Amino acid sequence: MAKTIIVSNRLPVSLRHKNNKFEFKPSAGGLATGLGSIYKEGENIWIGWPGNDVEDPEQRAEIILELHELKMAPVFLNKKDIEEFYEGFSNETLWPAFHYFTQYINYDENHWNAYVRVNEKFCEAILKKANPDDTIWVHDYQLLLLPQMLREKLPQATIAFFQHIPFPSYEIIRMLPWRKEILEGMCGSDLLGFHTYDDMRHFLSAVGRLLGLSSESGYIQADNRIINVDSFPMGIDYDKFAKAAKSKKTQNLVKKYRDTLGKQKLLLTIDRLDYSKGIPQRITAFDTLLKQHPEFHGKVSMIMVVVPSRAKVKSYIELKEEIDTLVGRINSNYSTLNWVPVHYFYRSFPFEELSAFYNLSDIALVTPLRDGMNLVCKEFVASKTDQKGVLILSEMAGASKELQEAILVNPNDMSGVANAIKEALSMKEKEQVQRMTSMQESLKRYDIFQWVKVFMDRLSHVKQKQSELMSKEVDAEVMAELHRVFLEAKRPIIFLDYDGTLVGFKSRPEDAYPDEELKTIVEGLSEKAQVVIISGRDKETLGRWFKGQKVDMIAEHGVWLKTRNDKTWQAYAEVDNDWKPDIQQVMEYYVMRTPGAFIEEKHHSLVWHYRKVESGLGDLRMRELFSHLKYMARGHNLQVLEGNMVLEIKRPDINKGRAASAFMKDEEFDFILAIGDDWTDEDTFKAMPKKAFTIRVGYSYTQANYNIKSPKEVRYLLKKLI
Numbered sequence: 001m002a003k004t005i006i007v008s009n010r011l012p013v014s015l016r017h018k019n020n021k022f023e024f025k026p027s028a029g030g031l032a033t034g035l036g037s038i039y040k041e042g043e044n045i046w047i048g049w050p051g052n053d054v055e056d057p058e059q060r061a062e063i064i065l066e067l068h069e070l071k072m073a074p075v076f077l078n079k080k081d082i083e084e085f086y087e088g089f090s091n092e093t094l095w096p097a098f099h100y101f102t103q104y105i106n107y108d109e110n111h112w113n114a115y116v117r118v119n120e121k122f123c124e125a126i127l128k129k130a131n132p133d134d135t136i137w138v139h140d141y142q143l144l145l146l147p148q149m150l151r152e153k154l155p156q157a158t159i160a161f162f163q164h165i166p167f168p169s170y171e172i173i174r175m176l177p178w179r180k181e182i183l184e185g186m187c188g189s190d191l192l193g194f195h196t197y198d199d200m201r202h203f204l205s206a207v208g209r210l211l212g213l214s215s216e217s218g219y220i221q222a223d224n225r226i227i228n229v230d231s232f233p234m235g236i237d238y239d240k241f242a243k244a245a246k247s248k249k250t251q252n253l254v255k256k257y258r259d260t261l262g263k264q265k266l267l268l269t270i271d272r273l274d275y276s277k278g279i280p281q282r283i284t285a286f287d288t289l290l291k292q293h294p295e296f297h298g299k300v301s302m303i304m305v306v307v308p309s310r311a312k313v314k315s316y317i318e319l320k321e322e323i324d325t326l327v328g329r330i331n332s333n334y335s336t337l338n339w340v341p342v343h344y345f346y347r348s349f350p351f352e353e354l355s356a357f358y359n360l361s362d363i364a365l366v367t368p369l370r371d372g373m374n375l376v377c378k379e380f381v382a383s384k385t386d387q388k389g390v391l392i393l394s395e396m397a398g399a400s401k402e403l404q405e406a407i408l409v410n411p412n413d414m415s416g417v418a419n420a421i422k423e424a425l426s427m428k429e430k431e432q433v434q435r436m437t438s439m440q441e442s443l444k445r446y447d448i449f450q451w452v453k454v455f456m457d458r459l460s461h462v463k464q465k466q467s468e469l470m471s472k473e474v475d476a477e478v479m480a481e482l483h484r485v486f487l488e489a490k491r492p493i494i495f496l497d498y499d500g501t502l503v504g505f506k507s508r509p510e511d512a513y514p515d516e517e518l519k520t521i522v523e524g525l526s527e528k529a530q531v532v533i534i535s536g537r538d539k540e541t542l543g544r545w546f547k548g549q550k551v552d553m554i555a556e557h558g559v560w561l562k563t564r565n566d567k568t569w570q571a572y573a574e575v576d577n578d579w580k581p582d583i584q585q586v587m588e589y590y591v592m593r594t595p596g597a598f599i600e601e602k603h604h605s606l607v608w609h610y611r612k613v614e615s616g617l618g619d620l621r622m623r624e625l626f627s628h629l630k631y632m633a634r635g636h637n638l639q640v641l642e643g644n645m646v647l648e649i650k651r652p653d654i655n656k657g658r659a660a661s662a663f664m665k666d667e668e669f670d671f672i673l674a675i676g677d678d679w680t681d682e683d684t685f686k687a688m689p690k691k692a693f694t695i696r697v698g699y700s701y702t703q704a705n706y707n708i709k710s711p712k713e714v715r716y717l718l719k720k721l722i
């Protein structure tokens, strides 16, 4: 039976070295708990680094056995791996880049090589455990290359990826010399999850611009399959925090702390030491409040927990010094014998004490400069059992998209944050309860268990969708059947669209002329079959390109026809051009505003091309023009259609389907094949009799019976027929 493998840089246990012996300390983090419902089941397993270097082979063997009992398997990393892959590329290159701290990015080729090497190490460890049809869920930015490495070895596996930190704008990603490899690595997945819609939108844009893969509604059209990208805001183990807050242990601590601190209001801040968390800015904002409002002196204190992290990295050492200085300054400026403005702790606390801090504090001040999600703010909300308390939350945290009832602030705006603290300090209890209740309801519903469930359900959905598309793939069996019917046929006919079907897209339409290989294919086919090129191209171009060939041509989606015996083109539909000047004028206005755009005039239609326009801008202008033209189209009884980098306006009664039907009306064909790649070909597919073979290029939903990957495969198929 297929199993599920969870992979993350760190295992949910830590290996500790104590008195020459090793012991495991389980992680109490929300993710470990949430994923417990997966990796603890059946044959499932969690693979990752146990957090310590072990060189002795005997000890390694022992550790492997012990971890096996816990349903885990280790990837052992040595000192060099940790320095170059973890502290180096992960934390000095990807972390600052993905959090928009470009000034801290270290562009080190050795670190990159180590990143590739360690991702390969993970891949090998997984391959030892994985079967071809297993599900593998990879977590976070340390393992961005792993999905594609796995895909190459296990093409049938279900591979998912979730990124816990932000995914930045294309403008940042493009700065990394290894940007393509990183995106390609991620695209080995079937499902890619991010915390917010903005993260997924940035990812899709980067994939479009750097890998040239287009996407629609969160589905990337990759080489031979679709990849889904979606947002899954991560929740917390809500009940654990709500229950703990009420527990005797926590309440005893709350009482103890309150007795010491007296009646003053308490502001809580908890973070790992990191420049992304905005700790100095927060202290400065508190300082601003005390400066501007002396009435709060002695009435409010800040409890500031900073958990040590990445202590060897230079930027972190500097940050620690900066925080120490700022806290020293504010305390020395304002402290009195019975009041200290900032209670500063540079260490971590046991869970019960954390719970007591959450329950005790009146305000949580969560103001990161950038944060993928931020769980601290959610844990604070869950711990407020009487619904009293106020959350001040940075707009730059993923959580702000969900927790709209918090006081939202820009963490760079010191007086804005100071005002928010003032507002929180004076907020009426009724309003506090209203806001808190609403946030609690949403966090309760979308907790960590729901997050895991929604993600896994989505993964099954994507696989289902992929298999529906794959079931229509032209495989060896379909090929054989096609070949057999073609050989037996006395009167075969083949309709071939041109651009995107017989040739790939070129940025200049005139460069897509037929090459020698294509000419030979068409010639070969026309020995036995009637070959009809059915295209949206103008008749002059088609006529020139296929001059002297034994083919019939339908140009401009069915306006013009020229059979192999004709000397001239005949109109297949009446042409009425009265509508054109009005529409052309509008289109020209959009050409003037959009460098790179141009208009193509066809006999029955006008086409606005934007394939040469800066990506993004082209889409934006096309949408504007679309709504403009739709409005005008009604008056003229015209149809506006969106194509591949084009917007076309035309008479609705002219289409390829109508033309193809007319073509076949007087004759009986015993083999019919139609191949095309876009919506204009869907009309052809619809018009075909049941027995016809219809094939759409690319993996989109289609009326055709089959899908095929690309023009290259189309040519292969046609060559096989010959």
Ligand code: GDG
Pocket: 029, 030, 164, 165, 234, 270, 271, 272, 305, 307, 347, 348, 349, 350, 351, 354, 371, 372, 373, 374, 375, 376, 379
């Ligand atoms: C990454 C992303 C995203 C903190 N101090 C103590 C303590 N903690 C626990 C908190 C909380 C966790 O650490 C911190 O989680 P965050 O989400 O706030 O931040 P990161 O560690 O940077 O996590 C982040 C997250 O991944 C999940 O996807 O939200 O954006 O950066 O759970 O409770 N726990 C204990 N004592 C402490 O002193 N026991």
